[in-house]
Amino acid sequence: MRKKKNPADMGGEAAGPIDTAEHELAFWEWRVDAMGQLLRPWGANLTNTHEGRRAIEALGEDYEKLNYYERKLWSLQALLIEKGIFSDEELKIKLEDVRGRQRKV
């Protein structure tokens, strides 16, 4: 079998049954979707579908570990840092700040 180019390139692989249960989006998932859409060419024009896909494929080993909207969120964060909207350091400080305001499960 040829070497896999990226973790998303899975078409044609063997796999088990398809879980057809409907999933209703949690609020955080709706908001990740909304942020992604609002940054597209017809919104804030910071990024587009192609860049989004590239950033998701660049997740490498994390790709399999993350669920669908986590992949979107992680890739969005990477794109925003890449474009200098905020820095790695700013995100770190913000994450600490948000954590400090929560009692996590």
Added chain:
Amino acid sequence: MPHKHDKTEFQKDTEGPDVTETQVREIAVRELLIEKGILTADQIRKQVEDWEQKTPALGSKIIARAWCDNDFKKLLLEDGTKAVAQYNVGMGDLELKVIENTPEVHNVVVCTLCSCYPRPVLGLPPAWYKSSNYRRRVIRESRAVLKEFGTDIPEEIELRVHDSTADLRYLVLPMRPDQSKNMTEKELSKIVTRDSMIGVTTVRVPS
């Protein structure tokens, strides 16, 4: 479509005790985007509201019209993007390609690389459409996958699988069921399901 909130109400999400590390990250990215003046909280709220309104019902209406109005059907198949614009649907920078099921050919849609989907027409894709098992299997063992959806496509019917891209989104025009001859366009729109427009099922008249 109203949705249940997976135990996380809005306030709890930002203030309450049940916040996961993933939710922390969502809040952090969102707050940074707002602080940097890229997006406003109101824009995000409105975008979620708008998308909650988008359901496959719009697609069903478009398919029922195509079954009843030949000129519209012709336009829909020739230039899907232009045809759906009549319904105030903006495809953005995407192209919509409508593919017609016939007695000889059945079509089914996937996005093997991720989750590209005709969202402006059908709303957000169902979870199974985004699942790795659907993406993996439908291009190789299409008939077996369709069987799992309760759809039996006989060997003599050609089965075409369309792999969506970032730029090109597919919508299946299902076959109008024989038993639906006396139904009005409005009645027809009620029997066209989301899954039939993805191609994993066919349209049936409820008995």
